[in-house]
Amino acid sequence: MANSGRRALLEVEGLTVEFPGVRALDNVHFDVAAGEVHALVGENGAGKSTLLKVLGGLHRPSAGAIRLGGNAYRPRRPSDAMHAGIAVIYQEFNLYPDLSVAENVFSGREPFHRFSRGIRYAEINSRAAALFATLGVSIDPAAAVNSLTVSEQQLVEIAKALSVNGRIIVMDEPTAALSADEVARLLDVVRRLRAEGRSVIYVSHRLDEVFAVADRVTVLRDGKHVRTSPLAGTSTDELVRLMVGRDIASMFHRDDVADGDVVLELDRVSAGRQLREVSMTVRAGEIVGIGGVAGAGQPELSQVIFGAVPLKSGQMRLGGNAYRPKGPADAMKAGVGFLHEDRKTAGILPDLTVRHNLTISVLDKVRGALGRLLSPSAELDIFSTYRARLAIRTTGPDQLIGQLSGGNQQKVLFGRALAPGARLLILNEPTRGVDIGAKVEIHHLINEITADGAGVIMISSDLPELLGISDRVYVFASGQIVGHLTGDDRTEENVMLCATTGRKIFSEAAS
Template identity: 45%
Template sequence: MIDKKKYILSLENIRKTFPGVTALDNVTFRAEAGEIHALVGENGAGKSTLMKIIAGIYSPDNGSIRLGGNIVEISSPGKAQSLGIGMIHQELALVPYLTVGQNIYLGREPHRYLKAFIDWKKLYNMAEEQLGALKLEVDPKTFVIDIPIAQQQMVEVAKALSINAKIIIMDEPTSALTDKETRILFGVMRSLKEQGITIIYISHRLEEIFEIADRVTVLRDGLHIATSLISDLSQDDIVRMMVGRELGDLYPKNTIPQENCILEVKNLSSGKLLKDINFHLNKGEVLGISGLIGAGRTELARAIFGIDSFDSGEIFIDGTKVSINSPGEAIRMGLGFLTEDRKEQGLFMGMSVRENITIGVLKKFSTFGFPSFRKLKILAGKFIKQMNIRTPNVNQKVKNLSGGNQQKVLIARWLNLNPGILILDEPTRGIDVGAKAEIYALIDRLAGEGVGIILISSELPEIIGISDRIIVIRQGEITGEFTREEVTQDKIMQCAAAGGRYAS
């Protein structure tokens, strides 16, 4: 017999299916009052579905939810709020042209006269107080669109706190935060915990979980694998439970770059974004580009790939000077660019896996403008198998895949074009450790085939683990260059953030 009273929230035998997928199968999840309970699992393991059930966005097919011992039905997000459950969503869910204060109290505005008129003065006073508690120096009357992403994330936190929640769900709240902001958030989480508030914390960053959480629940493929005190486990234990198998070396490195230079950038400048950038890339080399968010890494990639124009500078491919004015031209010259924003700039979310993988090569498989769908299907099938993309079939819509599998679909599209130079911008952002390992192995294999790879990444272990050479950019300038042998996290950080801080 379990003592149900001990748990402020318990979900018993939850089952939830979507067309073609069982997202959760007989999952039990129990949280105590005043604990920080981490929820981990690979993408597609069912974490988000479980949290959305708690937040009233989905209702379960089967199973029961108890809040403080009483069975409850959480039929809508509004109901969840009134039960004291707040959720901070992974993707920022603020309204851009409303003010910070309006966003915090959206749907719960203090009112006067006939309950229809909003008491703005009271609202902004309350917002000020709420922001003050988070040590966030932002005027509640500014539009959300005018403040940086990191502050927007903290506004989300303020919003969740403002409902006087007893339970707060945080879905990857630190993914857009700097180190310092993460510290502040953790401080807030600890003080909430002291007030008896329960926090359910979802993160892919195991270091964070070990730092902040009391207990952890692991999900895999919609099943409950384990719930345990965090102090009883090691990182390796958690990874093993998440993946369900032993992971080999996370960063394989079997290849060495060749001598011939395939890409050279000379004196590239663009306004204040890029200042006199010089570097080269050899065949089969993995060149890491490190730096703070906003240092100019993505801007550099976009300039090379012909998306944004630049003021001055030269680009040489295989020793020949080239002028690239559009992504189309870049592709014809053998370049590929995996965007950091796969949902907005990479994939056609509403189109199928096959369409996404083969859209770049339609012409090659067409006669008089009519593509051979049979051939395209075979081609897509080949990539699904080769890259271990988990999808029920080639016609599945990409939006129904997990983040890691979406990323593999996008990489497959680029591989289809056989690029000689591939720029990868944050290729593992927001994807789980299993898919990460597969992408690292793929990068190593491509380098072995002679592809030159530029890897832009904010994750230091990753960039150190798989790059042959690393350049560091700060405020649009190259401030350091290291070989694989000499590089350390400290050296990178010093170059990236002299006087500043590293954004992870």
């Protein structure tokens, strides 16, 4: 662990950043020692991303000073940060999808042949492979980035940052799209960096990761510095109170809701590359959790129900009637809402307003009398309804959704899924990348949705969440259901046993 008496490598004093009408950072100060893992935590909108963008040369401070190695540090562009030895891995990917993995890792720093001036591909492929080996993963350096999964793209971003060989590695939610095994490998890499004498600024909403690797933690709230302290002797509850400014009695709370009629029934359904002969039911008023390791068939399950992947064989019934949607539009008309796991690239439309993001799923309801133009009053009615119902914090209907915090963006996407009148809601990783306070609000919202009579399918890689608010859990492995857990059988150990070994556990009450 870092020695608290060690000399600071990075010092931030009185940092203030103002945008028109907003003070994103207000007199923030903290320091990072050489060979230290320093966690930076706070709710969405606390100022973490703004601080990272100042360090990375994307934003300039309005006031305050930064020193790196005792010298003034005033980056004006990202290349200044890179040359100073600060490598930033942002939450939003910054990759060139049509270029190879190795070209992305060494973008702007490619070695060239002396005479032909062509890129030395054998060299960058070899160096990229060595970086992935340190991460404990096997990714083809010559593969195009757009052929990779989300988790593999995240690992490319991490390899790119490591390739700079910087003194300070800044990681903004680096594990949001990683599986449990990949998270463990990444945390091992963080520990190795510390052992080499490098510093890591680690930003994560996953407090178990923070406690696993960090030496000290700095808490931000509403753009202000709350506290910097060693992790040793700090409890999770205390850290949560500092982050949100209030007590959260229970992270995961499931209201008692009476089960209703069967909303969805799958009978030996096969679809996509993996889903094979899956049979399951969802009742009105219940939350059915879906667990398993990444890529075990969960994407195909959600997509075939939503009409995004065609049904190969088997039967689906919705509300007792045969159900075979030709596409998502059919599914929404039938009352099926959908929340994608990747909010940034497949969820929000960042250049559109909050109201347009909300109403894009119900354009038929907001068309004017002539049927061609949208009715602003109808849009505002829908915006007002879901802003109040979901407690969306926004300056108004015409604020760009990209300016909202992650939790509020997620609420807008909930509203989009509910607006067509969903009686079945499919939630993929509903709290991924949102802060603790927003998680509690989203869980409360899911409880309200089921209290209103809708059925919910919740796919989550967060086991405490999956078990904490689901009524029962189906566990997938290799495209099949290998577990159906209810009551006391709903444990992390049973989920992992089914998911990783294929051992079948079917609760007596569920059979």
